[in-house]
Amino acid sequence: YQRRVHGDFNPDQIVFATMMSVxxxxxxxxxxxxxKTNTANPSDDSAVFDEVQIQFIRNxxxxxxxxxxxxxxxxxxxxxxxxxxxxxxxxxxxxxxRQLLGIMNSIINLRQVQLGHLQPISTIxxxxxxxxxxxxxxxxxxxxxxxxxxxxxxxESSIVVTDxxxxxxxxxxxxxxxxxxxxxxxxxxxxxxCSKHVNGAGIHIAVTDTGIGMTQEQIKSAFRPFTRxxxxxxxxxxxLALSKVLVESLGGKMGIVQQPRGTQFxxxxxxxxxxxxxxxxxTSSRVSGLSTPFSRMTPMSAISISNISNPLSxxxxxxxxxxxxxxxxxxxxxxxxxxxxxxxxxxxxQLITQQMLSESYDVDIxxxxxxxxxxxxxxxxxxxxxxxxxxxxxxxxxxTNQIRSRFGDYLPVLGLTASxxxxxxxACLASGMNTxxxxxxxxxxxxxxxxxxxxxx
Numbered sequence: 197y198q199r200r201v202h203g204d205f206n207p208d209q210i211v212f213a214t215m216m217s218v219x220x221x222x223x224x225x226x227x228x229x230x231x232k233t234n235t236a237n238p239s240d241d242s243a244v245f246d247e248v249q250i251q252f253i254r255n256x257x258x259x260x261x262x263x264x265x266x267x268x269x270x271x272x273x274x275x276x277x278x279x280x281x282x283x284x285x286x287x288x289x290x291x292x293x294r295q296l297l298g299i300m301n302s303i304i305n306l307r308q309v310q311l312g313h314l315q316p317i318s319t320i321x322x323x324x325x326x327x328x329x330x331x332x333x334x335x336x337x338x339x340x341x342x343x344x345x346x347x348x349x350x351x352e353s354s355i356v357v358t359d360x361x362x363x364x365x366x367x368x369x370x371x372x373x374x375x376x377x378x379x380x381x382x383x384x385x386x387x388x389x390c391s392k393h394v395n396g397a398g399i400h401i402a403v404t405d406t407g408i409g410m411t412q413e414q415i416k417s418a419f420r421p422f423t424r425x426x427x428x429x430x431x432x433x434x435x436l437a438l439s440k441v442l443v444e445s446l447g448g449k450m451g452i453v454q455q456p457r458g459t460q461f462x463x464x465x466x467x468x469x470x471x472x473x474x475x476x477x478x479t480s481s482r483v484s485g486l487s488t489p490f491s492r493m494t495p496m497s498a499i500s501i502s503n504i505s506n507p508l509s510x511x512x513x514x515x516x517x518x519x520x521x522x523x524x525x526x527x528x529x530x531x532x533x534x535x536x537x538x539x540x541x542x543x544x545x546q547l548i549t550q551q552m553l554s555e556s557y558d559v560d561i562x563x564x565x566x567x568x569x570x571x572x573x574x575x576x577x578x579x580x581x582x583x584x585x586x587x588x589x590x591x592x593x594x595x596t597n598q599i600r601s602r603f604g605d606y607l608p609v610l611g612l613t614a615s616x617x618x619x620x621x622x623a624c625l626a627s628g629m630n631t632x633x634x635x636x637x638x639x640x641x642x643x644x645x646x647x648x649x650x651x652x653x
Contacts, residue, residue, distance in 0.1 A: 258586065259299055261614035262542060265636035266292035269548035272639055278551065288544055316359035316445050318469045323363075323399065324354040327387060330367045337375055340543065344382030351387055356399060358446050358469040366439045367401065370461050373435060374405035377588055378458070379564070381406030390464045398448070402462040408588060410459050415452045439463075533558050534579040534650065539568040539595065540612070541587040545635070549582065549612070552639040553646070564588055565595025572603065579651040583629065585613035585620065593627040600628035608649040612637070 270285040390398035443450040448465025550559040562568035585592040611624040611632035
């Protein structure tokens with residue numbers, strides 16, 4: 197059907213995304229096999245396990261529903277014929293399917309490493325080229341947010357012998373983690389010699405951001421698996437724990453350093469890991485692009501951590517939405533089209549929700565609660581606010597409380613969250629939200645709820 201209406205596309209993308217959705221629904225069952233820790237008091241052990249299990253299921257539920265919304269939302273838009281750019285929609289579905297697969301792989305990898313079932317395989321490779329690959333991987337997201345990335349390479353030699361695939365996984369997580377919590381400024385990736393490593397000559401890699409930072413209490417619990425502090429707001433609580441375990445499997449260490457502005461995560465590992473050495477042919481297959489002759493790293497623009505500024509200081513995010521023509525919005529405003537403020541930090545969710553509403557409403561986007569408050573102070577013509585729950589800088593509950601405190605009860609605020617737990621919905625209502633919508637949500641349900649609660653103009 198889609199091929200007849202919108203032209204040719206690759207059906208393998210739909211098949212892959214569907215498979216990922218089915219796999220994702222079974223991820224939560226893995227928690228039933230988590231081992232209990234041995235404690236002196238079995239009852240205490242059971243209570244701790246139950247608490248960890250409940251928190252893990254809560255986190256996993258949210259993290260699964262977010263990419264599922266990207267899949268079901270874009271699929272519905274394609275089927276209904278609203279999306280003119282079907283290929284972009286299918287690419288987004290594919291990317292969200294891969295995100296679901298990544299969540300499942302993180303759970304499995306953590307258990308395998310903890311049980312000693314996943315041993316590192318050493319290969320000879322160029323570390324500078326691997327860092328370039330990791331940097332290129334994260335660049336599209338940084339460009340979208342206008343976040344800077346610089347690299348400082350102080351290695352005398354870029355040749356290392358360790359598990360390249362595992363090291364790449366660690367670095368990518370640290371870069372993505374820095375990107376997640378950095379709203380303005382930049383990220384610095386540093387690599388240098390570490391002559392005092394306990395296992396001989398070593399490598400020191402640090403990722404420093406200008407994000408929201410961490411308290412000492414948060415640092416103490418950062419590496420505990422399946423836990424997440426209340427300010428993190430996103431993630432399953434597995435990433436840092438898995439990274440630490442992977443670093444240790446390479447004979448290294450991992451730590452966190454508070455910064456005047458932001459946070460620094462560092463790892464230190466031996467330059468040579470005396471484990472199974474892979475053949476040159478397997479080296480090139482494990483790490484793309486590392487089998488070519490070694491070359492010097494292309495220099496990236498340097499930045500000063502203390503003098504970073506974000507051109508998008510307002511924090512307002514505007515994305516072009518197909519098929520809505522931005523040039524026609526001015527005429528729409530002249531006919532008094534109603535305006536909705538969408539408060540959402542996930543780019544895919546922003547695009548889907550804005551597209552679902554675009555036929556009937558003009559939609560402004562704020563990527564966190566703090567930006568939303570600033571926009572409400574300047575603009576008073578919104579007929580409704582759609583509020584995500586878990587966001588960096590300022591979450592939806594705090595933002596809604598602030599809206600009620602500053603503007604009273606007249607403005608409808610609808611929660612739009614990936615959390616399905618009753619206690620979270622009760623917290624939303626207690627904060628002042630009029631009702632709560634759960635992602636993934638269909639276009640009809642969203643429009644019905646908006647029509648029911650919006651201010652009449």
